[in-house]
Amino acid sequence: MPKVLVTGSAGFIGFHLSQHLLAEGFDVIGFDAMTDYYDVNLKRRRHAMLLQSPRFNAVEARLEDMAALTALFERERPEVVVHLAAQAGVRYSLENPRSYLESNLIGTFNVLECAREFAVGHLLMASTSSVYGANTQMPFGEKQQTDHPLTFYAATKKSTEIMAHSYAHLWSLPTTMFRFFTVYGPWGRPDMALYKFAKGILENTPIEIYNHGEMYRDFTYVTDLVHGIRLLIDAVPVRTDDPATIPDWDTLSPVAPFRVVNIGNSDKVKLTDFIDSIERECGRKAIRTYLDMQKGDVPATWADATQLRELTGYTPATPFTQGVRAFVAWYRDYFAC
Numbered sequence: 001m002p003k004v005l006v007t008g009s010a011g012f013i014g015f016h017l018s019q020h021l022l023a024e025g026f027d028v029i030g031f032d033a034m035t036d037y038y039d040v041n042l043k044r045r046r047h048a049m050l051l052q053s054p055r056f057n058a059v060e061a062r063l064e065d066m067a068a069l070t071a072l073f074e075r076e077r078p079e080v081v082v083h084l085a086a087q088a089g090v091r092y093s094l095e096n097p098r099s100y101l102e103s104n105l106i107g108t109f110n111v112l113e114c115a116r117e118f119a120v121g122h123l124l125m126a127s128t129s130s131v132y133g134a135n136t137q138m139p140f141g142e143k144q145q146t147d148h149p150l151t152f153y154a155a156t157k158k159s160t161e162i163m164a165h166s167y168a169h170l171w172s173l174p175t176t177m178f179r180f181f182t183v184y185g186p187w188g189r190p191d192m193a194l195y196k197f198a199k200g201i202l203e204n205t206p207i208e209i210y211n212h213g214e215m216y217r218d219f220t221y222v223t224d225l226v227h228g229i230r231l232l233i234d235a236v237p238v239r240t241d242d243p244a245t246i247p248d249w250d251t252l253s254p255v256a257p258f259r260v261v262n263i264g265n266s267d268k269v270k271l272t273d274f275i276d277s278i279e280r281e282c283g284r285k286a287i288r289t290y291l292d293m294q295k296g297d298v299p300a301t302w303a304d305a306t307q308l309r310e311l312t313g314y315t316p317a318t319p320f321t322q323g324v325r326a327f328v329a330w331y332r333d334y335f336a337c
Contacts, residue, residue, distance in 0.1 A: 005078035007031045008085030010043035017226040022053045030058040038190045063107030073114045083125040093153035104156035116171045122236045129181045129301045130154035139304040142251045142260045151296035168258035181264030181303045185222030186330035201282045211293040215271035216300035218264040221323040224316030228263040231312035264303025265316045281328035
């Protein structure tokens with residue numbers, strides 16, 4: 001099996017992906033900066049679990065540190081790179097946009113440079129459903145225009161897609177971008193809605209519900225997401241000699257071994273229904289504070305996952321009620337509450 005580098009391996013998705021790959025027998029190199037955007041202890045707990053496998057090695061450094069990243073590539077020679085590390089969070093980009101510039105753009109540029117120099121066999125990189133921005137046509141399809149991002153976070157992620165396409169074209173670097181849709185599950189980040197809601201309900205403190213609850217999200221359970229990523233590792237884009245042969249569902253570039261793939265549950269759930277489910281699992285009602293729409297937010301997301309199904313035969317399908325049950329069970333266990 002190819003050796004895989006996972007950037008952001010101590011993060012929520014990177015941790016779950018690394019676990020999944022290790023369980024299949026892959027050798028995994030984890031790369032993470034352990035930044036203090038949220039509780040570093042949570043990140044260290046994740047890495048500690050991964051380090052129980054002899055096939056997992058970890059490097060702590062920032063992607064902006066080109067010398068450290070180059071040294072890792074020189075030493076490990078990964079054949080597949082899954083680039084998940086980023087400054088996450090739509091709302092935090094209103095407060096600290098510079099961190100998104102440095103992590104998401106400069107960090108991604110360094111990954112692209114190393115992938116080019118060391119001739120990586122397949123580069124897979126995380127984007128976001130936030131790039132669909134002001135689009136109102138749903139479900140969101142990968143061929144829709146994404147020229148109107150509503151947050152700087154979304155703008156940086158769209159920029160990484162464009163950067164990656166140029167490298168794929170110039171250097172024949174096989175590249176798959178995936179757009180995630182509201183990922184949730186055990187070991188989630190404290191800034192995520194499910195974590196905040198469960199915490200508030202269990203501690204009997206108010207939770208904030210934007211747009212007065214008139215919000216819809218395509219909630220994607222984390223193990224479904226990483227299974228989709230795992231299958232896409234094998235779906236390596238190949239430059240075509242005849243663009244006319246590209247199927248209508250395929251976003252394969254006519255000039256590069258490059259495509260963009262949605263990974264979502266292909267369903268939209270009303271936020272208040274999601275909260276109702278959390279209440280049932282917690283065994284108590286939330287103290288709800290209804291607020292207006294927050295700046296940069298969108299009322300709904302919904303993925304068209306046709307391309308993922310055509311490429312891999314797989315579509316995420318975990319019901320949100322089942323995923324919420326798993327998260328609340330993890331939360332109660334982790335915090336002994």
